[in-house]
Amino acid sequence: MLRYGLRRLGWAVPTVIGIVAVGFVLTHILPGDPVQAMIGEFPAPEGYAEHIREKFGLDRPLPVQFWLFLTSLLRGDLGYSFAHNAPVTDIIFTRAGATLALMIPSLVLASVLGVVFGAIGARRAGSRSDVAVTAFTVSGQSVPVFWLAMMLILVFSVRLGLFPVTGMTSISAPESGFGRFTDFLRHLVLPMVTLTLAYMTVVARVARSAMIESLQEDYILTAEAKGLKNGEILRKHVLRNSLPPIITVIGFNFGYCLTGAVLTETVFGWPGIGSLFIQAVTNRDYPVIEGVFVLSAIAVVLVNLIVDLLYALINPKIRRAHAVA
Numbered sequence: 001m002l003r004y005g006l007r008r009l010g011w012a013v014p015t016v017i018g019i020v021a022v023g024f025v026l027t028h029i030l031p032g033d034p035v036q037a038m039i040g041e042f043p044a045p046e047g048y049a050e051h052i053r054e055k056f057g058l059d060r061p062l063p064v065q066f067w068l069f070l071t072s073l074l075r076g077d078l079g080y081s082f083a084h085n086a087p088v089t090d091i092i093f094t095r096a097g098a099t100l101a102l103m104i105p106s107l108v109l110a111s112v113l114g115v116v117f118g119a120i121g122a123r124r125a126g127s128r129s130d131v132a133v134t135a136f137t138v139s140g141q142s143v144p145v146f147w148l149a150m151m152l153i154l155v156f157s158v159r160l161g162l163f164p165v166t167g168m169t170s171i172s173a174p175e176s177g178f179g180r181f182t183d184f185l186r187h188l189v190l191p192m193v194t195l196t197l198a199y200m201t202v203v204a205r206v207a208r209s210a211m212i213e214s215l216q217e218d219y220i221l222t223a224e225a226k227g228l229k230n231g232e233i234l235r236k237h238v239l240r241n242s243l244p245p246i247i248t249v250i251g252f253n254f255g256y257c258l259t260g261a262v263l264t265e266t267v268f269g270w271p272g273i274g275s276l277f278i279q280a281v282t283n284r285d286y287p288v289i290e291g292v293f294v295l296s297a298i299a300v301v302l303v304n305l306i307v308d309l310l311y312a313l314i315n316p317k318i319r320r321a322h323a324v325a
Helices: 002-029 034-039 048-055 062-074 088-123 128-142 145-159 178-215 218-225 230-268 273-283 286-314 316-324
Strands: none
Touching (some): 002 062, 088 230, 128 178, 145 230, 230 273, 230 286, 273 286
């Protein structure tokens, strides 16, 4: 198990470096001039633009800029934001709490509800409930996240007035205490429902397929012959043997959720990393774009590493194969 974990960790490092390199190149070949974005349409003193380029190292060749970026990254320095005039690390970590407050409950709900709906469909395969689950999951995967977010706003905010339209808290909310917490929850509901519905469908489809396959195995007939009830069979045998693909898709959902969070945070005005990324692209703020790339890459690779370790933990074949190797 230790050898397997070290191997996966060894692959994780060059993966992150590769993603960082691709992100750096794509960022710098995008059309637009960050210096011009900073100056705007206002007249600037002669030589001011050149001074800014020299100050932030934008006048140097791209390989040199990439080398300086890597050396700074090894020291834990993500650079200095052009637009915010502040360290990128401080800016991102200030916004990270809002993104995690949205992503974590959404992913947990999507995973739990996805497994529940998958079990309902698998237990009665071919029945009306299974057809309903299948239709719901296919529809959920077909609907774009931003469209779903706007429809929820239109129905529950504009028409019914049940939840706020944008933001994470209201201006009139108390500064602390239970009142501020309930105000935060009211703002959280719609974006959380958006992400939950978007990624629950993937888990449900994978869980349903895996459980139907497990239900056809011989050990299920043995369990039924022993007199176990359907609920016990699903819980003790079917779910346990269906976990590998379910855990894998939950890990993939984390990476997809980062993409979905960009759109969801933009639609709902949620002050997280996703909306920060959109602002950075608009302002051509290279250090912030690269910083988001780096931290997102590390987070996704780390989550997939954890998924691989869990996969080996619940699958004895992987442990034995790498123990022999």
